[in-house]
Amino acid sequence: MSVEKKNFDALKLKYPQLFDKLSAMKPSGRYQVINAGNGKHLNLIDHQRKVFYYDKFSPYSPVEKDIIGRQIKIPNLAIFLGCGLFYTAKAYLDNYINKTASGESRLYIIEKDIDSFRTVIQFVDISALILHDGIIFYVDTDPHSIMIDLSARFKQGGIKAFIKAMNFIEDLNSFTAYKDYYINCIRAVKEAAKDTLIFFGNSPLDSLIGIENTFLNIMEIIDNPGVKDLKGVFKGKPGIVVSTGPSLEKNIHLLKGLENKAVICSPDASLQVMRNHGFKPHMVTSLERGPATAKLFDYITPEDTDDVYFAATPVIHQNTYSKWHGKKIIVYRSFATFEWLEIEKGTLDIGPSAGNMAFELLDYLGCNPIILIGQDLAFGKDGNTHATGSRFGNKEDRPHFKDTLMVEGNYQPQIQTMRIWENFRRYFVADISKTSATVINATEGGAKIQGTQIMTFQEAIDKYIDDDVNALDIISGSLNQPDxxxxxxxxxxxxxxxxxxxxxxxxxxxxxxxxxxxxxxxxxxxxxxxxxxxxxxxxxxxxxxxxxxxxxxxxxxxxxxxxxxxxxxxxxxxxxxxxxxxxxxxxxxxxxxxxxxxxxxxxxxxxxxxxxxxxxxxxxxxxxxxxxxxxxx
Structure with a gap:
């Protein structure tokens, strides 16, 4: 079997999309793999830049010497910036991973130039690297996508322990050829690491708040049905997430007549705004642990929550539960507390906001498409933070609202947001990358969420919403009340x-x-x-x-x-x-x-x-x- 075929077979198995892309292309001729002067190793020539990637007479030895000279103490987590002929990866594996590393290890190999990669795999057998459980490849991948993927990977397993001992290893000529790209990749990796640190938190006492709330809510957990009963019950039916961004005022009126034609889910903060316009969602999500969330229901009456299900995580404050007059569904987050309890209710991989949770809930229910409205994740006109009628006002002013930055908008090149909203947006991007559902951003304003189709709410209604879905009948008929x-x-x-x-x-x-x-x-x-x-x-x-x-x-x-x-x-x-x-x-x-x-x-x-x-x-x-x-x- 040829080297090229071995590599392609490995790629097909582990990276089918990359396999398809590489199968459809041929090397341009810019790069050439040749035998080096010592006859033991190959070298790579970039004819466009007129450079050899490695020493003409001894390609591998200087690379290995450089890797050894770094005297890396904790080699478990490494980011390789450029592939070349994979000499840096080989030297790193031989001198660190295979010799000194203990515990879990991960190597992430990033290559900007798919042409050079396509050329090299004709001559260098990297099938073992491709199939290695501890090695991940990113070839011709934009930095933002790398950041989203690494954010998810860093949070899983034991590799997160090595976040502060991360090693960046450059293939010198690859890095030189695409310096700006690799610098942006470094920023993306560091952002993913930062997200991981934030996700696990710094305050040990913060962790106890949700646990204490869970214990105080133990009877809520025992007495109520769980979301597990609803998995996939709305397969192929449209779902709508109604959030409280400033743009909601543009299209909330279009919910009229959709009460039985889509599964409507809102974060807790949206309930009052919907009520003010004469609407009810089928489900309300909630996950904040603090007592302030209960204030969102200060003016909510029993009639307002009649036939509305409260899909909350039991880490919420007990006052939030007590303010809710309607029916309840228990939704676990992927916390070990709930695993320990062994009272199965159903677990969702929920992001940091109730809006993220609403999306994840509709996806779990099988909704397709999922339509987002009011999901601005950015400041609106005149600096508004929420739609009119929001419990805390349409221009909420708290310290974190001053930690701002500019991001790409749906309808304008740049729009102002804040760090917390940007974190929510990233979770949407990650969640959307994992779902098979079509996701429509019909917010008609706000920050761009990669992976969504942008259209107006009316266009989404015309295209996707038609038949009745009998949402309340299906929800009530599917839930199993504990006896x-x-x-x-x-x-x-x-x-x-x-x-x-x-x-x-x-x-x-x-x-x-x-x-x-x-x-x-x-x-x-x-x-x-x-x-x-x-x-x-x-x-x-x-x-x-x-x-x-x-x-x-x-x-x-x-x-x-x-x-x-x-x-x-x-x-x-x-x-x-x-x-x-x-x-x-x-x-x-x-x-x-x-x-x-x-x-x-x-x-x-x-x-x-x-x-x-x-x-x-x-x-x-x-x-x-x-x-x-x-x-x-």
Whole structure:
């Protein structure tokens, strides 16, 4: 089998779209692969720029020397900027991944020039690289698409731990030929990393708010049906997301007559605006944990929520649930808390806003097409932030509204938005890239969401909305209300879990306390003595590092994952990122030990404190569950 065929077979298997693109083209002749002077390696010539990619007599050795000379301490995550003849990737694999890397590793190879790639794969067997589970290729891919894809990939698995120890490896001639492109790729990768850091958060206490709310909402979870009952029930039926952007005023009137011709879903903030215009959605989404969300329903009456389903995640504040007079559907986010509960209700991969959630919900229901209105994600005329009638006004003024930037608009080259809206927009782009549904942006203003078709709401209605869908009948007929036997089984099983979790948490808390004492010993005795006398007790330092590392490894146990990781995941991940970042960048061994123990000291002290907050939450949940079981209600 020829080298070219081996490569094409591998591409067809893993990258079918790239395979199709490459199959339809032939090399232009700009690039030529030749034998080098030493006869052992090939070289690549760019005839247009009149350059050899590598040393004429020894193509590979200088590349390998450069890679070794970088002395990379944490090689697990690397971004390759340009392919050439794949010498940088080979040297990196041989000298780092295959020798020193431990744990999960990922190499992302970016190549701008599909012509050079097409030429090279005729002569260089890269089939093993293509099929390698830990290697991802981006060939002729725009930086924005790379950013969206990496944002999703970084959040999955263990590779996110190495975000702060990321390595950028340039193929010199590739980088030189397309410098602006690769600089934009670097920015895109860093944006994806930034999104990941934001996603997992920096405040350990933030994580507990949703957990506490979930425990306080345990009876809502047990008593109500879940979104799992609705999966695919509206396959091929149109869905409409009604959001509260300023442009909603242009076309909200067109909802008249569509009440039974599409599945209408709105974020919580849109309900009041819809009511003011005489409309009701079929479902309202909600996911914010703070008590302020309850104010969105201050003026909402029981009549307003009659035949409207509240599809909320149980991390919302209990006051938000209590303000809702209508029916409820439980929707889980992909949090370990809900996995631990083992009360199956259905899980959606939800973005950061209730608008993102509304889109994901309609997609889960099988709606096609999905039409967005009022999804501006940008400031409107005169700086308006919301449609008239919004609970917080059409020009809301909070500090984060001042953190602005310019992005591409649907109907104008540039439009002003803010960082939070831009984050929401990126999630829409990522979600749309994964759905098989046609997505119509009928906002008639606002920021551009790549992957959508832009048209007016009237055009979307004329093209896609016609037949009745009987939305309320299908929703009510599909939901399975838990009976009393199911509810009691959930109560008993959850109480048993909480009892086990309480004992385990007390044991872990004690381990973390002993780690705090060891870290204190290092700073108060070993480091202090070093500062005063110059003597450094390396032996005891290593013992402390080994012991604290063993204690931190408790976080990798199955018991910890099932019982506690859902409370501390964001802070744990951040701390692991920080430790790998220190190890990658410390100037010498002693500095590395000092900085690692700084991170560890903060980690153990914080985790000990978190355990002190979690234990009362378990005790409160025990009381609720026992009370419900004893009352028999």
């Amino acid at each position: 009393e036997k199911e509810k009691r089984e959930y109560l008993e099983k959850t109480l048993e879990k909480v009892n086990t979790a309480t004992d385990f948490t007390k044991d872990v808390q004690q381990k973390f306390y002993s780690a705090v004492l060891m870290c204190n010993e290092y700073f108060d005795v070993i480091w202090k003595n070093f500062q005063e006398t110059g003597d450094y007790d390396g032996k005891r330092t290593k013992e402390i590092l080994d012991s604290t590392s063993d204690i931190m490894a408790v976080c990798n146990s199955q018991d910890f994952y099932h019982i506690l990781m859902h409370y501390v995941q964001s802070y744990y991940i951040k701390s692991v990122m920080d430790i790998y970042g220190v190890k990658a960048n410390a100037k010498d061994g002693r500095s590395e030990q000092y900085e690692v123990l700084q991170v560890a000291a903060e980690f153990f002290e914080t985790m000990h404190g978190l355990m002190s907050k979690i234990l009362p939450m378990f005790e409160q949940l025990q009381r609720v569950l026992k009370g419900r079981l004893e009352s028999g209600d």
